[in-house]
Amino acid sequence: MKTTRLAKLAALTQGAALLGTLGAGCDKSVPNEPPQPPQVNATAVPPATAPAPTATGTDDGGVGGRRRFPILNAPPGAFQGDGNDAGK
Amino acid sequence: MIPLRRATDAGALELASEHGKIAAPRRGTITWKLDAATFTPAQLAAAAAAWRARAAQEYHSLALFTQLSGQLHQLVSPLDWAGAFARMIADEVRHTDIALRMTELCGGTPADVDPAALHLPVTGKTLRAHVRATVIAAFCIGETLSGRMFRRCLRAATVPVAKGAVRAIVDDETFHGRLGWELGALLMRGDGSAACRRERDVLAGQLPEIFAHYRDMCGARRGEAWATAQREADGAPNFGTLTDAGYACAFWQGMREDVVPGLVAIGLPEASAAFAAIGGVTPSRVAAAPRRARGS
Numbered sequence: 250m251k252t253t254r255l256a257k258l259a260a261l262t263q264g265a266a267l268l269g270t271l272g273a274g275c276d277k278s279v280p281n282e283p284p285q286p287p288q289v290n291a292t293a294v295p296p297a298t299a300p301a302p303t304a305t306g307t308d309d310g311g312v313g314g315r316r317r318f319p320i321l322n323a324p325p326g327a328f329q330g331d332g333n334d335a336g337k
Numbered sequence: 338m339i340p341l342r343r344a345t346d347a348g349a350l351e352l353a354s355e356h357g358k359i360a361a362p363r364r365g366t367i368t369w370k371l372d373a374a375t376f377t378p379a380q381l382a383a384a385a386a387a388w389r390a391r392a393a394q395e396y397h398s399l400a401l402f403t404q405l406s407g408q409l410h411q412l413v414s415p416l417d418w419a420g421a422f423a424r425m426i427a428d429e430v431r432h433t434d435i436a437l438r439m440t441e442l443c444g445g446t447p448a449d450v451d452p453a454a455l456h457l458p459v460t461g462k463t464l465r466a467h468v469r470a471t472v473i474a475a476f477c478i479g480e481t482l483s484g485r486m487f488r489r490c491l492r493a494a495t496v497p498v499a500k501g502a503v504r505a506i507v508d509d510e511t512f513h514g515r516l517g518w519e520l521g522a523l524l525m526r527g528d529g530s531a532a533c534r535r536e537r538d539v540l541a542g543q544l545p546e547i548f549a550h551y552r553d554m555c556g557a558r559r560g561e562a563w564a565t566a567q568r569e570a571d572g573a574p575n576f577g578t579l580t581d582a583g584y585a586c587a588f589w590q591g592m593r594e595d596v597v598p599g600l601v602a603i604g605l606p607e608a609s610a611a612f613a614a615i616g617g618v619t620p621s622r623v624a625a626a627p628r629r630a631r632g633s
Contacts, residue, residue, distance in 0.1 A: 250594065250595045250598050250599050250602075254518075255598055255599065255602040256602075258518055258519075258521075258522040258599060258602045258603050259522070259602045259603065259604075261519060261522035261523055261603075262522050262523075262525045262526055262603050262604050263526070264526055265526065265528075266526045266527060266528035266533070267414060267415060267523055267524075267526060268412045268413075268414060268465050268468075268524070
């Protein structure tokens with residue numbers, strides 16, 4: 250590796266940390282934790298006792314509607330609309 | 338083990354069309370023609386086996402870099418890192434596709450992969466420590482050595498389609514090596530905390546083990562003296578491969594000329610002692626020894 254490139258690399262190590270304290274927020278002191286199964290399937294189906302959606306209900310949580318599908322890329326179990334659904 | 342498939346084979350799909358664009362070389366083209374009748378069955382079988390193994394290795398790189406990219410998102414790295422990783426992941430898709438296609442062309446069976454071995458478990462104290470160690474290992478060492486090996490494979494290749502395939506890979510590997518060293522240097526920046534310093538010390542202490550891992554993967558356990566005394570590559574027809582000694586030689590020279598000086602420059606002076614611990618010859622010692630004419 251050329252001296253100029255080595256000097257450039259050495260210079261790059263100087264400066265503010267780019268990942269900073271974020272690493273500490275992702276403590277993996279317990280290695281190889283098994284992945285948690287997603288919760289969305291468990292809550293995607295309304296319980297038998299839940300009231301049926303009204304005739305005016307819409308998928309986007311309109312008047313009287315209850316959104317019953319997960320928001321893409323949201324944490325498992327997070328639902329938009331009825332706050333009581335979140336994290337079920 | 339699960340065999341790799343190049344295509345979904347479900348008719349004309351948008352995904353296949355986009356994949357075709359990604360899998361094409363970034364410059365030039367590969368003429369996918371091989372007159373099998375001009376080679377012996379043994380030559381074709383050897384070529385298929387070499388490219389089959391290469392396909393599995395490239396797929397492993399694809400899985401690892403994709404995983405690493407996601408971990409960098411979790412650490413909220415600067416966005417330009419995401420862009421660079423997107424390019425690199427695309428490159429690994431291309432390399433896997435090329436290697437699978439070369440295997441097919443030579444009459445080989447598809448490469449197998451073990452899904453359980455694809456992702457690297459997070460074993461560091463923090464995700465930051467894990468990412469830093471992975472970048473140092475997979476890029477500063479792995480991609481640097483890989484680039485050196487592929488450049489030698491390109492020089493050795495005599496079969497036109499193989500030469501085209503290796504050239505497409507070499508173009509990308511050069512970028513990977515440069516990117517890896519930039520990332521490695523940037524990741525060595527400290528935040529002034531004792532925890533960060535400890536992470537650096539732990540990484541430095543792991544260098545002998547990491548070096549030994551790559552030495553063994555490159556078939557270099559017999560040492561540099563043995564490697565340099567052997568032939569680097571077989572003559573024509575050469576399908577873009579080196580001899581075992583050729584790969585081993587690339588390891589030792591790459592470690593001494595690129596990896597160790599680079600690691601020292603980014604703040605890991607322990608790399609020199611770690612190299613000596615696995616049997617590496619320091620520059621002052623190698624200067625006194627006879628050298629082969631061919632460098633990288």
